[in-house]
Amino acid sequence: MRITALTDPDRTSSGYRLAWLAGAADGDPLGHAFLRVFTREGQEHLAELHLHVHRTERRRHVGTRLLETAVAAAREAGRRSVVAQADADTPGDHFLAARGFRKVLTLTYARLALEEWGAAEADAIAAAAARRHPGYRLASWRGTVPGELAETFAASRRAMDDMPMDDTDYGVVVWDTERVRAAAQAIADRGDLLTTVVAVDESDGSIAGFSELVVPGDGKGDGTHYGTGVLPEHRGHGLGRWMKAESIRLARTNHPDLAGLVTDTADSNTHMRRINDALGYAPTHKALEYQLDLQSPGS
Numbered sequence: 001m002r003i004t005a006l007t008d009p010d011r012t013s014s015g016y017r018l019a020w021l022a023g024a025a026d027g028d029p030l031g032h033a034f035l036r037v038f039t040r041e042g043q044e045h046l047a048e049l050h051l052h053v054h055r056t057e058r059r060r061h062v063g064t065r066l067l068e069t070a071v072a073a074a075r076e077a078g079r080r081s082v083v084a085q086a087d088a089d090t091p092g093d094h095f096l097a098a099r100g101f102r103k104v105l106t107l108t109y110a111r112l113a114l115e116e117w118g119a120a121e122a123d124a125i126a127a128a129a130a131r132r133h134p135g136y137r138l139a140s141w142r143g144t145v146p147g148e149l150a151e152t153f154a155a156s157r158r159a160m161d162d163m164p165m166d167d168t169d170y171g172v173v174v175w176d177t178e179r180v181r182a183a184a185q186a187i188a189d190r191g192d193l194l195t196t197v198v199a200v201d202e203s204d205g206s207i208a209g210f211s212e213l214v215v216p217g218d219g220k221g222d223g224t225h226y227g228t229g230v231l232p233e234h235r236g237h238g239l240g241r242w243m244k245a246e247s248i249r250l251a252r253t254n255h256p257d258l259a260g261l262v263t264d265t266a267d268s269n270t271h272m273r274r275i276n277d278a279l280g281y282a283p284t285h286k287a288l289e290y291q292l293d294l295q296s297p298g299s
Contacts, residue, residue, distance in 0.1 A: 001025075001061075001065060004023060005020055014039065019033070020066060020069050022066055029054070030057045031051070031052055032051075033066040034050045036050075040174060040179070043171040044171075045080035045081060045169070045171060046079060046080070047081070047082045049074075051066055051084065058091060075294055080293070081291055081293055087286070087287050097290070102292075102293075103288050106267045107266055107267070107287045108266075110265070110276050111222070112282075113282070117252075131242065136208060139197075141195075143184055143193075144181055145181070150180065150181070153180055153198065153207050154177045156206075156207040159230055160227060160229045164268040168289055187214055191217035192216060192217055194213070195215070195247065198211075199243055209230035209239045209243060210228070211243035211244050211246075212227055213226065220255075222260045225262070228275075261281075
């Protein structure tokens, strides 16, 4: 077996990615690993691992060799923690648990089956999105945030700072206008479509919360919720459910061929799980976030 480092051009202002290919003596690929090394303020300690071994090559130490290579690179980069995710009760789940990773977060994936909707479901979502919330109004855009809202939108991202992450050493992501624009551009570059819904405080025009939804470029298949958050000082007014309902309404209106919408929520985030349940999302499976705690360099 040979582990070959690959050149990966995926470098952004938030970090860079390392890649390796495991190959047999005859050159056949056996598996691969990617390590995302975060570099932005608040996450300089963190790396994220994605590892895959072809089904027929499992239990032949391919995954172990790739893991050892990636962990060595994380240590060399001065990372404190490496995180990885696997669906519950799968080979990936058992692999990570057996190699020193500890489970730090449980996520429930849920799906809204738009393909099964009739007029009653569409009317209910439209009514939820149209319900008035005194002191606030909804706004939305596709792609990159409009210039006049860029600063207040970046400031609203701190709504995610206290999102339940249990024991994950995730850090605090620092957002500015450059980062929100770069994130939107990354989605556009891969051909997907981003729609953002925000709740605006009518007293000063600032953004009180946001909900992001990404749809495949052809408008078919399943869309994915990227996050919904409300600033602490604006919570308790039902803004999260309001924005998510509007996201659903817009997705169905703008992309009538969508089959469904998918979201993932930490099991400890009971508030957002209640919102998902109320909007009709049905749980599909659980995923586990694992973390490997690395010793600091020189220790």
